[in-house]
Amino acid sequence: MARVLINFPPRPKRGEIIEIKTLIQHQMETGYRLDNKGAVIPRDIISRFTCTYNGEEVFRAELFPAMSANPFIAFSTVATESGELVFSWIDDNGQIQSEIRQITVE
Amino acid sequence: MRTLLAAGLALAAATAAAAEIALDARRSGYDFASPEIRAMQDDESANPGMLWVLQGESLWARKADAAAKSCQDCHGDAAVSMKGVAARYPAFDPVLARPLDLEQRVNRCRSEHQGAEPLAWESEDLLALTAFVARQSRGVPITVTASPTLRPFLDLGKELFHQREGQLNLSCSQCHDDNWGKRLAGSVIPQGHPTGYPIYRLEWQSLGSLQRRLRNCMTAVRAEPFDYGAPQAVALELYLMERAGGMPMDAPAVRP
Numbered sequence: 001m002a003r004v005l006i007n008f009p010p011r012p013k014r015g016e017i018i019e020i021k022t023l024i025q026h027q028m029e030t031g032y033r034l035d036n037k038g039a040v041i042p043r044d045i046i047s048r049f050t051c052t053y054n055g056e057e058v059f060r061a062e063l064f065p066a067m068s069a070n071p072f073i074a075f076s077t078v079a080t081e082s083g084e085l086v087f088s089w090i091d092d093n094g095q096i097q098s099e100i101r102q103i104t105v106e
Numbered sequence: 107m108r109t110l111l112a113a114g115l116a117l118a119a120a121t122a123a124a125a126e127i128a129l130d131a132r133r134s135g136y137d138f139a140s141p142e143i144r145a146m147q148d149d150e151s152a153n154p155g156m157l158w159v160l161q162g163e164s165l166w167a168r169k170a171d172a173a174a175k176s177c178q179d180c181h182g183d184a185a186v187s188m189k190g191v192a193a194r195y196p197a198f199d200p201v202l203a204r205p206l207d208l209e210q211r212v213n214r215c216r217s218e219h220q221g222a223e224p225l226a227w228e229s230e231d232l233l234a235l236t237a238f239v240a241r242q243s244r245g246v247p248i249t250v251t252a253s254p255t256l257r258p259f260l261d262l263g264k265e266l267f268h269q270r271e272g273q274l275n276l277s278c279s280q281c282h283d284d285n286w287g288k289r290l291a292g293s294v295i296p297q298g299h300p301t302g303y304p305i306y307r308l309e310w311q312s313l314g315s316l317q318r319r320l321r322n323c324m325t326a327v328r329a330e331p332f333d334y335g336a337p338q339a340v341a342l343e344l345y346l347m348e349r350a351g352g353m354p355m356d357a358p359a360v361r362p
Contacts, residue, residue, distance in 0.1 A: 023156075069312065072152055072154070074152075
């Protein structure tokens with residue numbers, strides 16, 4: 001499993017706009033590079049990222065080969081209620097990495 | 107006579123320029139980086155180097171191979187035992203009678219105390235462990251001391267730093283002592299202080315050791331790079347750390 005860093009204010013006020021920052025370790029191989037024998041290194045990138053807040057999708061991104069390795073994605077949402085944030089990264093091979101974080105709204 | 111005098115003055119000026127950087131004029135790579143890169147380094151949730159630190163933290167507690175001992179079993183809490191350690195490496199090893207850098211120290215510990223295979227240079231695990239250890243020294247001033255035992259290695263490092271090499275026939279000091287702050291193509295030439303290793307280099311899209319960086323520079327002047335772990339490479343690391351003495355550590359740093 002890839003390593004992931006997720007950061008957001010742990011105890012926001014109700015209605016507060018919070019910034020959520022995510023960082024995942026991934027080489028984001030573009031598919032355009034050649035290895036030292038001249039063969040194409042197959043493309044392997046994270047192509048989709050989603051974040052759901054208590055089951056409702058609050059953010060989605062599509063990623064392309066020009067993205068850097070270890071992509072950093074930051075976005076904001078409104079802290080409406082306490083519950084669960086689920087982050088999912090989906091790569092070219094269909095593998096899904098999911099992380100769950102609890103959020104407590106005061 | 108006047109031409110001779112002018113030539114003499116020009117020569118004097120050139121010698122003055124080749125002098126070492128004054129203490130108050132020293133700048134770390136951080137100071138040369140763009141505001142965006144500095145922000146990336148300062149924010150722990152945006153600094154990609156923290157991914158390796160995180161992995162290093164779990165490796166620290168994991169029992170390695172034969173001896174079934176983890177780093178933690180001997181060293182305890184890294185926040186206490188490893189604070190300032192990276193700031194005084196490479197350090198002299200009395201058994202081997204030569205200085206070892208942090209990577210070599212980790213591997214020496216593995217073979218001596220853990221009965222484990224050494225980790226390959228630039229492998230994810232070695233980068234993770236060194237990043238985790240170096241992270242504990244954030245803000246600690248670099249303190250490589252010129253003890254009599256280290257003196258010959260320090261002198262070798264200094265000599266290598268000032269030695270011209272490669273097809274471009276350039277020494278380290280010609281860029282990093284004499285021309286820092288100017289541009290080499292689009293990039294600013296930094297002073298070459300190793301405050302933040304292992305660094306996350308955007309060009310690499312990954313974390314890398316100081317030795318990798320040195321090899322990079324050597325290839326750039328079209329010289330044959332030192333092998334990983336070569337005594338000359340460690341001597342050069344040692345000289346660079348002494349040259350940066352007193353500057354605060356900022357590992358894992360982000361650099362362009």
